[in-house]
Amino acid sequence: MEDLGEKFFQVVIALAIFAAIIGLIMLLVDRAPKSFRDKATIIGFLAPAAVLLAIGLVGPAVLTAFLAFTDRNGDPNGLDNFVWMFTQPEALVTLRNTVLWVILVPLLSTAVGLAYAVFIDRARGEKGLKALVFMPMAISMVGAGVIWRFMYAYRGAEQEQIGLLNQILVWTGSEPKQFLLDAPENTFFLIAVMIWIQTGFAMVILSAAIKGIPNEIVEAARLDGASAWQQFRNITIPSIRGALIVVITTITIGTLKVFDIVRTMTAGNFETSVIANEMYTQAFRANEPGRGAALALVLFLMVLPIVVYNARQLKMQREIR
Amino acid sequence: MSAIPADASAATAVATEDAIETGRPEPMARRVRQRLTSRGATAAAIIIATIWTIPTFGLFISSFRPEDSIQNSGWWNFLGDFQFTLENYGDVLASGRSSSPNLGQYFLNSLAIVIPGTIFPLVLASMAAYIFAWGRFRGKDTLFIFVFALQIVPLQMALIPLLSLFINLKIGEFQLLPAGTYAQLWIAHTIFALPLAIFLLHNFISEIPGEVIEAARVDGAGHATIFWRIILPLSVPAIASFGIFQFLWVWNDLLVALVFSGGTADVAPITQRLAELTGTRGNEWHRLTAGAFVSMIIPLAVFFGLQRYFVRGLLAGGLKG
Numbered sequence: 119m120e121d122l123g124e125k126f127f128q129v130v131i132a133l134a135i136f137a138a139i140i141g142l143i144m145l146l147v148d149r150a151p152k153s154f155r156d157k158a159t160i161i162g163f164l165a166p167a168a169v170l171l172a173i174g175l176v177g178p179a180v181l182t183a184f185l186a187f188t189d190r191n192g193d194p195n196g197l198d199n200f201v202w203m204f205t206q207p208e209a210l211v212t213l214r215n216t217v218l219w220v221i222l223v224p225l226l227s228t229a230v231g232l233a234y235a236v237f238i239d240r241a242r243g244e245k246g247l248k249a250l251v252f253m254p255m256a257i258s259m260v261g262a263g264v265i266w267r268f269m270y271a272y273r274g275a276e277q278e279q280i281g282l283l284n285q286i287l288v289w290t291g292s293e294p295k296q297f298l299l300d301a302p303e304n305t306f307f308l309i310a311v312m313i314w315i316q317t318g319f320a321m322v323i324l325s326a327a328i329k330g331i332p333n334e335i336v337e338a339a340r341l342d343g344a345s346a347w348q349q350f351r352n353i354t355i356p357s358i359r360g361a362l363i364v365v366i367t368t369i370t371i372g373t374l375k376v377f378d379i380v381r382t383m384t385a386g387n388f389e390t391s392v393i394a395n396e397m398y399t400q401a402f403r404a405n406e407p408g409r410g411a412a413l414a415l416v417l418f419l420m421v422l423p424i425v426v427y428n429a430r431q432l433k434m435q436r437e438i439r
Numbered sequence: 440m441s442a443i444p445a446d447a448s449a450a451t452a453v454a455t456e457d458a459i460e461t462g463r464p465e466p467m468a469r470r471v472r473q474r475l476t477s478r479g480a481t482a483a484a485i486i487i488a489t490i491w492t493i494p495t496f497g498l499f500i501s502s503f504r505p506e507d508s509i510q511n512s513g514w515w516n517f518l519g520d521f522q523f524t525l526e527n528y529g530d531v532l533a534s535g536r537s538s539s540p541n542l543g544q545y546f547l548n549s550l551a552i553v554i555p556g557t558i559f560p561l562v563l564a565s566m567a568a569y570i571f572a573w574g575r576f577r578g579k580d581t582l583f584i585f586v587f588a589l590q591i592v593p594l595q596m597a598l599i600p601l602l603s604l605f606i607n608l609k610i611g612e613f614q615l616l617p618a619g620t621y622a623q624l625w626i627a628h629t630i631f632a633l634p635l636a637i638f639l640l641h642n643f644i645s646e647i648p649g650e651v652i653e654a655a656r657v658d659g660a661g662h663a664t665i666f667w668r669i670i671l672p673l674s675v676p677a678i679a680s681f682g683i684f685q686f687l688w689v690w691n692d693l694l695v696a697l698v699f700s701g702g703t704a705d706v707a708p709i710t711q712r713l714a715e716l717t718g719t720r721g722n723e724w725h726r727l728t729a730g731a732f733v734s735m736i737i738p739l740a741v742f743f744g745l746q747r748y749f750v751r752g753l754l755a756g757g758l759k760g
Contacts, residue, residue, distance in 0.1 A: 125551045132555050144663040159662040160574045167567040167633050174630030178600035179592045237484035251491045256742035257735050258691030260710045264731040265494045278512050285513050378693040382714050397595045414596040425591035429584050
């Protein structure tokens with residue numbers, strides 16, 4: 119275990135260097151001449167984050183935007199990468215899959231999460247019931263990939279099944295199925311994994327929103343003889359509209375960037391690739407950084423409207439203050 | 440937060456209401472219908488909770504079954520032929536066998552990556568958030584919204600340029616951030632965490648009463664003192680909840696690790712190793728099941744131990760964003 123010592127040492131050194139840098143900034147800010155002190159503070163406190171964001175996000179984003187218009191040797195090739203993306207059959211499959219993911223995951227995880235939040239609201243053991251559905255949020259997508267590959271595990275019809283879903287098929291008298299290999303439905307089985315992960319997130323947020331609905335409104339509806347469904351449609355849904363939008367946008371953004379699930383379960387083979395995975399494959403495996411960058415750019419454009427909307431909301435909030 | 444007492448009183452209000460209702464003669468149909476819907480809701484909730492739990496449960500059971508049993512019978516038979524072994528865990532963590540995945544090593548790597556990977560962004564983001572909340576300079580709001588919007592740059596877009604930047608960052612012949620060390624991973628994780636961290640911490644820090652800060656300033660405290668003695672201690676709830684997020688996020692990450700770790704046993708985290716195993720030895724279920732659980736232990740412990748803060752953090756991010 120001499121390894122342990124060395125790893126520990128690296129971490130301690132890193133923390134020490136970091137503490138020294140921060141300490142130095144604090145010292146300089148406090149010792150600055152009085153007239154300049156406020157400015158020095160602003161610069162000193164913002165600079166580390168600003169520099170990191172500039173070199174780590176802003177710069178690379180701009181560079182990638184240029185890279186998207188070059189070939190594998192770095193020479194400009196106009197729109198070739200985008201033409202490839204929208205004409206090659208396998209690239210088109212990637213786009214189709216991404217669209218499927220982005221529609222199904224937010225919709226279904228929000229629907230199931232909302233239903234569950236309503237069903238268990240004020241039930242006995244609510245906390246424990248919540249934790250069960252929420253737990254997949256804490257598991258890595260790689261771990262979730264292993265869990266679900268095991269659920270989908272396939273054995274020939276003459277053998278004993280070890281995957282639960284195939285066993286259920288056998289019990290009901292059908293042939294076992296290659297869940298992850300048979301295109302095009304295999305994409306749906308991957309999507310199910312993401313829904314399994316995201317439902318907990320939707321449920322927690324929506325449950326908090328439901329608890330925030332003023333009791334008098336619910337009571338009034340009850341006295342008027344509204345049925346459970348009417349209460350849900352006419353009171354619950356409108357009251358939690360804000361939270362619903364937040365949940366759907368957050369899950370949508372997360373789904374657009376999904377990578378680990380596809381990577382661990384099929385590595386993007388058998389027509390299951392999505393943009394985020396294809397981008398990695400093109401840039402780091404197929405030695406086509408231009409195509410990778412083009413895919414990243416498309417991803418960015420897909421997310422852009424959502425962020426513009428959120429940034430607008432934020433600006434309005436700040437102006438009201 | 441304030442939702443808890445409000446909710447408790449709401450629950451008692453409902454309880455008394457119900458007591459009154461049952462004491463009063465009521466149309467039979469209405470009572471029956473209400474009981475039915477609530478019974479249906481309970482059943483539906485139990486079904487959802489079961490579906491959401493079974494996959495993890497099956498993997499957990501399997502990880503304690505001998506290799507032979509895993510390969511030849513479904514885990515749901517575990518009560519019928521009850522066998523219990525810890526061999527799978529011994530095998531994946533550290534064993535003399537050359538075929539062992541040696542996850543122990545990678546587990547330590549994950550720890551070594553996650554500690555600085557959580558502390559660095561928290562400190563830097565708190566500093567920036569303090570300035571965005573309480574500093575005074577022109578263009579502050581615009582800059583803040585810009586930082587918020589950076590969340591939208593997909594990781595994938597930043598990876599290639601950031602990697603080449605790390606490689607080219609030299610002083611003479613000396614490489615500042617050599618490949619095959621943790622440094623690249625720490626910095627990458629820090630950068631990618633900053634936009635959200637700054638945004639969330641800013642929301643919290645800006646709610647600190649201005650009089651507290653004004654009073655300290657009148658007493659002659661400088662910005663550095665105010666930040667360390669007042670802002671940080673008062674922001675502990677927000678820092679804790681974002682810290683948990685960042686911890687889980689870094690621990691569960693695969694993409695950043697794939698790009699910056701080089702994949703060696705010296706640096707690569709456990710998620711990367713596990714993903715590799717599913718690719719190359721996807722049918723060695725005795726190893727995969729135990730391995731997946733080793734990778735989940737820390738996040739699950741964090742999740743169940745600190746669930747309250749975790750949920751609080753979600754709500755702060757979800758409802759305000």
